[in-house]
Structures are given as C-alpha cells and as structure tokens.
Amino acid sequence: MLKLKYSFQPVTLRESKGYNRHLFAGDGVRQGHLIYAAKMTHIQQASHEKIKVLDGIVPQELYQELINVSHSIEWKYWWTTDSNTAMRYWHHEVGHGGKENAEDVSDRVERHPIAAFHLYQTWLATHIVPHGARVLRFYLNAHTYGTDGWPHVDSSRPNELTTVLYLNEEWYPEWGGETVIFNKAGDIAAASMPRRNRLLTFPSHWLHAPRPLHKAFGGLRVVLVVKFALPTEAWDDIARNAGIAELVRFLDNSGSGAVTHSGRSLLTHLVGTCRILQSRNADEDVCRAGLFHSIYGAPITHCTLALDRIAVREQIGERAERLAWLFCVLDRPRCWSESGPLLPLAQGGSIEVSAREIADLRLIEQANLDERGTHRRRTPEIAV
Numbered sequence: 001m002l003k004l005k006y007s008f009q010p011v012t013l014r015e016s017k018g019y020n021r022h023l024f025a026g027d028g029v030r031q032g033h034l035i036y037a038a039k040m041t042h043i044q045q046a047s048h049e050k051i052k053v054l055d056g057i058v059p060q061e062l063y064q065e066l067i068n069v070s071h072s073i074e075w076k077y078w079w080t081t082d083s084n085t086a087m088r089y090w091h092h093e094v095g096h097g098g099k100e101n102a103e104d105v106s107d108r109v110e111r112h113p114i115a116a117f118h119l120y121q122t123w124l125a126t127h128i129v130p131h132g133a134r135v136l137r138f139y140l141n142a143h144t145y146g147t148d149g150w151p152h153v154d155s156s157r158p159n160e161l162t163t164v165l166y167l168n169e170e171w172y173p174e175w176g177g178e179t180v181i182f183n184k185a186g187d188i189a190a191a192s193m194p195r196r197n198r199l200l201t202f203p204s205h206w207l208h209a210p211r212p213l214h215k216a217f218g219g220l221r222v223v224l225v226v227k228f229a230l231p232t233e234a235w236d237d238i239a240r241n242a243g244i245a246e247l248v249r250f251l252d253n254s255g256s257g258a259v260t261h262s263g264r265s266l267l268t269h270l271v272g273t274c275r276i277l278q279s280r281n282a283d284e285d286v287c288r289a290g291l292f293h294s295i296y297g298a299p300i301t302h303c304t305l306a307l308d309r310i311a312v313r314e315q316i317g318e319r320a321e322r323l324a325w326l327f328c329v330l331d332r333p334r335c336w337s338e339s340g341p342l343l344p345l346a347q348g349g350s351i352e353v354s355a356r357e358i359a360d361l362r363l364i365e366q367a368n369l370d371e372r373g374t375h376r377r378r379t380p381e382i383a384v
C-alpha cells in the first residue's frame, strides 16, 4: 500500500496570478473576491432546491485550519468507488464509517486528535443539518491529475445528505474537477467548481461524480466529505429553512456577509443564532428576530448594519422586527437584571416592553451568546 506524506505544492503564486490575470481580465467575480466569498449562492440553474452551494460559509479561521490540516495529514492511495473499482485516488479516513454504515460516528470524530475535524462537525451540526442528524461518514479525498472518480451514489437510502467542502486555496475553470450531480434522465442537474470555502450539499442517493482534472493542474484537489442521516422530518426542516433563504439573501444584499462578527461574517452568526432558536422550537417570529438581531447600525454601538426599519418590517413582520430592534437598542446585559415593564436603553432612558417580549428577547440573547460562545469555546487554538 502506497502512502504519501503530502506537502502542498500549489502552482506558484506568481505563475498562477499572471496566468489568471490574463484569463480573468475584467472578471468582476474574481476582482470582487472578498464580496464574492461572503455570498451564499444557489447553484447555477440548480434543477432542485435540495442541491445547495454555499460560498464562504465556513468560518474563515476554521476553514483555514482545515486547509492547513489537509496539507499535513497522511494520504493513502487505495480508495476506490464501488461503481468502478479501477478508479483509485487518495483518501484519509476520520470517522471510520464504511460505505454501508448507518451508525452515528460523531463520537469518533470528537475523539480524533485533530480538533479542527471536531469543530467542523459541530459547525455542520449547528449550521447546516437539522437537529438530530447522525454523522455516518467523515473523511477526506484527494485527486491528482489521472486519479479519476466515477459516477456513483453515496447511499441507496433516502433521507441522507452528502456535504462536500472543497479545501483548495484557489480554483480555475480550466482545471476541470467540478462535482457534477445527475438527474434521472442522465443529464447534469448541477455542477459545482471546487472553489475555496465552497460547501456543496445534496441528497446522498443522487448519482454524482467528481470530474477528471486537466493535466495543467499540478496540485491536489482536496475535499472534506461528511455524510449525514437526516431525522425523518429533515426535508421538511430544509424546506422550512428555504423559508429563511429569502431573508438570508436580503441580509446578504444588505452587507451582512462582509461585516465581521466574532471573527466570522455577521451573516454566519445571524444564521447560526436563528438555527439555534429553530432547534429550540422558538416560534417563527422569534427565529426571524434572531436572524435579524444585530442589524441596526450607528449610533447604537453594538449593532453593525444600517438598515431601514420599514424595509425590515416588510421582510419579517412587525412583531419580529420590533424584537430585533429592541435587541439592538436595549442596554444589554444590564436590562436582563430588570423585571420590566421598563427596560433601560443603551442610549439612556427606558422603554416599555411586555412580559412576552422580555421572554422572547431572553431566548434570542441566549441563542446569541450560545452561538458566539460555542464558536469561541470550541475553537480554542484558532485565533478569533
């Protein structure tokens, strides 16, 4: 069995930049790289909402740590696809869940000496998959030119979700290597380039394949693959999340993807807070208020986006908007020691708040702190 201690040798920066400046001259997407990286994009002409491409979604420092890890782990050249065993490529096993595994392997990932794997698993569990999803497999695959994948399904069972995080510093169309997902007619339902910090998710029983790499690509195309069994009502949850997809787009367009919060984008924090509230069965208005909880800008010091209240009210309704606004204008945490109905404002003075609103605001604060606390506590070695 061949083993490779891989040391990452991407195309040199100078070569790659020059080459691509030529190719991408005038390409707004690459020039606006930072903005682009923070966007959540549905796949080009995705034929099905169950296929998702999420760009720039993994917290930057965690993502960077995963890239670093992928440069130092040991790769074994033995992995193959059941659908064509002649196709072999590089593999690094983490969860030790076999191809037919149906048991939860999350505790193995938790015990793994590389903390970033555990952190990523936790992040997926709190941001991407519904509460109660089980981790069936957790591994990294890598392809060099000539080591091809083959169309396959990851599971014959429905209600499972494959997540593919691309761990490549950069990617260019001429390198090939996209992941394609086929529809029942054998046409391409969706294709995703292995871009930096892109997460692709799709139902595991859909036929898919990593496409071959062009010989011009001299590096290693790395993916971190985590497969989940979803709880029975998972697709309903995902549809429910599609309910926040519009709102997420609104927030993204308002710049929350580009604003930093606890070392990540504010949007990541807002979505994380909303998902925690959803997992705690908070009512829809409270979840929506959680999604918008830090949006009103200066002069309110701890809030970061300047948004028009009327525009927000149109998006999330009056009750949710008032909660989101109160969350921004109240003097937190001092207000939590008051029993109401008058709560202190950050700017001085006070405001009358109902008992129900105080209870809702406390839920939002708890989710807000848990989301940030979770992030900090579980990333001790990653600077925030």
Ligand SMILES: O=C(O)CCC(=O)C(=O)O
Pocket (backbone or CB within 6 Å): 141, 154, 164, 178, 179, 208, 209, 210, 211, 223, 225
């Ligand atoms: O590398 C990819 O694009 C897809 C990976 C995959 O399909 C798998 O690991 O099962």
Ligand SMILES: [Fe+2]
Pocket (backbone or CB within 6 Å): 152, 153, 154, 162, 208
């Ligand atoms: Fe697969």
